[in-house]
Amino acid sequence: MASPADRKQEQREAFRADDPAGGPLTTDQGVEVDHTDDSLAAGERGPTLMEDFHFREKLTRFDHERIPERVVHARGAGAYGYFEPYESCAEFTRAAFLQDPAVRTPVFVRFSTVQGPKGSADTVRDVRGFATKFYTSEGNYDLVGNNFPVFFIQDGVKFPDFVHAVKPEPHNDIPTGASAHDTLWDFVSLQPETLHAIMWLMSDRAIPRSYRMMQGFGVHTFRFVNADGKGTFVKFHWKPRLGVHSLVWDEAQECQGRDPDFNRRDLWDAIEAGEYPEWELGVQLVPEEDEFAFDFDLLDPTKIIPEEQVPVRPIGRMVLDRNPENFFAETEQVAFHTANVVPGIDFTNDPLLQARNFSYLDTQLIRLGGPNFSQLPVNRPVAPVRNNQRDGYHQSAIHSGTNYFPNSLGGGCPAHAGAGGSAYTHYAERVDGHKIRRRSPSFQDHYSQPAMFWNSMADWEKQHIVEAFRFELGKVGAMTVRARTVEHLAKVDGELAVQVARGVGVPEPAAAEAASKSASPALSLESLRGDGSIRTRQIAVLVTDGVDAEQITSVRERLAAEGAVVEALAATDGTITGSDGETYTVDRALPTVASVLYDAVLLPGGPVGTPPTAADPDAVRFVRDAYRHGKPVGALGSGVGVLSALEPEGLRLSTEFQRVVADQGVVTDTSPGPASEEFLNAFVDVIAAHRHWGRGPVRR
Numbered sequence: 001m002a003s004p005a006d007r008k009q010e011q012r013e014a015f016r017a018d019d020p021a022g023g024p025l026t027t028d029q030g031v032e033v034d035h036t037d038d039s040l041a042a043g044e045r046g047p048t049l050m051e052d053f054h055f056r057e058k059l060t061r062f063d064h065e066r067i068p069e070r071v072v073h074a075r076g077a078g079a080y081g082y083f084e085p086y087e088s089c090a091e092f093t094r095a096a097f098l099q100d101p102a103v104r105t106p107v108f109v110r111f112s113t114v115q116g117p118k119g120s121a122d123t124v125r126d127v128r129g130f131a132t133k134f135y136t137s138e139g140n141y142d143l144v145g146n147n148f149p150v151f152f153i154q155d156g157v158k159f160p161d162f163v164h165a166v167k168p169e170p171h172n173d174i175p176t177g178a179s180a181h182d183t184l185w186d187f188v189s190l191q192p193e194t195l196h197a198i199m200w201l202m203s204d205r206a207i208p209r210s211y212r213m214m215q216g217f218g219v220h221t222f223r224f225v226n227a228d229g230k231g232t233f234v235k236f237h238w239k240p241r242l243g244v245h246s247l248v249w250d251e252a253q254e255c256q257g258r259d260p261d262f263n264r265r266d267l268w269d270a271i272e273a274g275e276y277p278e279w280e281l282g283v284q285l286v287p288e289e290d291e292f293a294f295d296f297d298l299l300d301p302t303k304i305i306p307e308e309q310v311p312v313r314p315i316g317r318m319v320l321d322r323n324p325e326n327f328f329a330e331t332e333q334v335a336f337h338t339a340n341v342v343p344g345i346d347f348t349n350d351p352l353l354q355a356r357n358f359s360y361l362d363t364q365l366i367r368l369g370g371p372n373f374s375q376l377p378v379n380r381p382v383a384p385v386r387n388n389q390r391d392g393y394h395q396s397a398i399h400s401g402t403n404y405f406p407n408s409l410g411g412g413c414p415a416h417a418g419a420g421g422s423a424y425t426h427y428a429e430r431v432d433g434h435k436i437r438r439r440s441p442s443f444q445d446h447y448s449q450p451a452m453f454w455n456s457m458a459d460w461e462k463q464h465i466v467e468a469f470r471f472e473l474g475k476v477g478a479m480t481v482r483a484r485t486v487e488h489l490a491k492v493d494g495e496l497a498v499q500v501a502r503g504v505g506v507p508e509p510a511a512a513e514a515a516s517k518s519a520s521p522a523l524s525l526e527s528l529r530g531d532g533s534i535r536t537r538q539i540a541v542l543v544t545d546g547v548d549a550e551q552i553t554s555v556r557e558r559l560a561a562e563g564a565v566v567e568a569l570a571a572t573d574g575t576i577t578g579s580d581g582e583t584y585t586v587d588r589a590l591p592t593v594a595s596v597l598y599d600a601v602l603l604p605g606g607p608v609g610t611p612p613t614a615a616d617p618d619a620v621r622f623v624r625d626a627y628r629h630g631k632p633v634g635a636l637g638s639g640v641g642v643l644s645a646l647e648p649e650g651l652r653l654s655t656e657f658q659r660v661v662a663d664q665g666v667v668t669d670t671s672p673g674p675a676s677e678e679f680l681n682a683f684v685d686v687i688a689a690h691r692h693w694g695r696g697p698v699r700r
């Protein structure tokens, strides 16, 4: 098999084959074009001539540049990388890419939002797609997952209904990228199987800080099959090394305007900077004998297996280390399909999975314009392809020889691989039953797991969920829909329902017990801090002329050593003059950025008694927003004055020299000069914690 480096090179060449750099402009037929600034006309002011084949070709090609966007998951960002297993998984699966820690399998991953069109904003409240194509030696394996472990419906026949309901409303195509509208909530209120995924959607998981900081889940129960043909149920989990972190709703909304590309820019920039995102692949394994050992059905995609019940076993890691060369060729044309499996990985009878196994190939036939899309470089397996499938739109292979089987004229090729060897063998599950159109009774409990999710949340997470329900239902015009949804919430948890009812003006339901008292601590963001590092966090340092240069340098050096990205922001671009008389480069002008684009802010001081940035309304707003969004704030020397001017309620600030105070994620030290070790340690700690909840208001 080609090494990842060879594969990279091969893919690059595949793209460049038609695009040799350096030569003159040509037509698609390779005829050189003298220039492309004027069309051929009959005289200087005369009509354009049909004869101008270059003009016609150029316009025609342009007119046909667009292909249909994905019917869901239209907006995405992708990257290449590799996967390597920690050890052989032969006991459970014969999949070749899960056997040898020395073998790296190339991957392409596409992250996406679901509801919005290709040009919508990144930070909407939505599920995120997390689809991985493994180019294994045995053929392509696609793990087409999401950042939620459960889905909204149990049977794929309802998928068009669900998607119609969540997509913009049909009469006016509003809202873009948002779930806060009548048709979605009408559907939800009539379809309680959606409730578990809805709880996730209302949680902070639906507004990730970064694609690099979210989990991925295969959702369905799949099946591993080992070389002896023994099956084991398996659920797939991706865990990000940097931990799981989210935005707060207010900033997510502001981000939609400040930087609609917030998540994909973050992915791109990190990879360009050599900060390769990394996830651990984990599996929950359930022996076949235990199929009925749970109080839910393993085939029901609206259920999780709590990690406390079946621990997640880490089996390998994935690193994304290369951005695509061309968005359209790779990220847009990549075609995932749940039915792309390799020997050792098989399906279960999850009805949602079975539907997906039909839908993905079907959608690609129209989206990519015919059956030959697997020849596109991003989709092409590294394993050899030999079969009698022929022709069709956009065929780029030149097949020779016979095209049928059996044949003798072609030497009997391609021959059958034969059972038992390296060929894919479908798991010999026994199936029998009557044809019925009815949901299994084992799929009927729609409230226990949403309740478990709710019970597992920290207080601040519960608060955010209540606020999200209030926002979403508050946007729903039909009061009957609001009320019906709250009635369902009452069956999940009485307190949740009461809190939501109060916010959206519907009758409070009678107090009810939680549908389940169980909790799974692994579901809370509190338990998903990752490696606890501050790598790639974006830290803004607000500077102005006269700023204490020693302070900036000491903080910059330490944060950079920890892997954070530090940017100096000033009222205008160019340079500022520090207290030492030296000039320092400004990274960005404040009016071009906003606090929502950073993870933390530092306010250095100036000459004693002068809060240098206090006079700049952009700087004051920046700090106020960072504070309101729970972000770490550091202030040194007279910089502390900017913070105290905001009169933060109940917050303790440093008031005397040489005294570091850390309170609610705000670290202050009024001392002039370089930041002390104590200050730096405390500032790094509060950045690592990401957000700090429960702060009181600040002066507006």
Ligand code: HDE
Pocket: 070, 071, 072, 073, 076, 110, 111, 112, 128, 129, 130, 131, 144, 145, 146, 151, 155, 156, 157, 159, 217, 218, 219, 220, 301, 334, 335, 336, 352, 353, 355, 356, 359, 360, 361, 363, 364
């Ligand atoms: Fe998808 N889904 N889906 N889906 N899905 C598509 O395929 C579908 C479901 C997911 O980055 C489509 O190529 C059905 C669950 C991702 O290119 C389409 C059902 C999960 C992506 C389709 C589901 C997903 C898609 C649209 C219910 C998480 C983006 C374009 C039976 C486990 C992949 C395309 C990418 C894309 C169908 C439910 C994840 C129409 C019928 C559950 C990440 O084929």
